[in-house]
Amino acid sequence: MPATDGNTGTEVKETMSLLKIHLILVCIWLGLVLVETVIEFAGPHSNENLQRVARYHSLVDGLFELPIVLAVLGTGVTLAWRIWPLENLMLVKVTAGLIAIAANLYCATLVFVRRWSVSNEQTLARLSWHVRFTWIAVPFGLCALWIGLRRSMG
Numbered sequence: 001m002p003a004t005d006g007n008t009g010t011e012v013k014e015t016m017s018l019l020k021i022h023l024i025l026v027c028i029w030l031g032l033v034l035v036e037t038v039i040e041f042a043g044p045h046s047n048e049n050l051q052r053v054a055r056y057h058s059l060v061d062g063l064f065e066l067p068i069v070l071a072v073l074g075t076g077v078t079l080a081w082r083i084w085p086l087e088n089l090m091l092v093k094v095t096a097g098l099i100a101i102a103a104n105l106y107c108a109t110l111v112f113v114r115r116w117s118v119s120n121e122q123t124l125a126r127l128s129w130h131v132r133f134t135w136i137a138v139p140f141g142l143c144a145l146w147i148g149l150r151r152s153m154g
């Protein structure tokens, strides 16, 4: 569709800029995941520290990460819509990206529930473990990143 416009090139430019926006959003998301990794994994797992972690992480998720992840999803779906039907490698990339996003939304839900359970020591410890466990989805995000970058570099 847009990429086949050979006369004006307008649609192609539009697609290119959406690609750039998608890439920039992905990079911001990556940065936020790194910040959260430090917040979650650094420091002792004492109740006091877990309470602090629960507050900081929910702040980062609510203010920055959720809007960014939804924007990655929105731009990704639009790009996929434009080049539909997807070739096999792109199908793998989109699936990996969707798994990473789903895991992130699940993680955000846990983070908010944990934020409101900070007074319960056992629940706090249990939910903190579950939050850390969702990092298992990071390789899927890296896989989407790798395929996306590989494609964009030709």
Ligand code: HEM
Binding pocket: 019, 020, 022, 023, 026, 072, 073, 075, 076, 077, 079, 080, 081, 083, 090, 093, 094, 096, 097, 098, 100, 101, 140, 141, 142, 144, 145, 146, 147, 148, 149, 151, 152
């Ligand atoms: C972890 C999440 C994701 C990462 C790390 C990621 C990464 C990337 C990268 C690096 C590119 C290349 C950008 C460029 O050429 O400048 C790209 C392109 C693209 N992404 Fe994603 N993406 C993610 C999620 C998604 C999702 C969820 C979808 C669809 C539902 C999607 C669909 C696309 C499409 C269709 C393209 C353009 C392919 C093309 O026209 O060559 N992405 N992505």
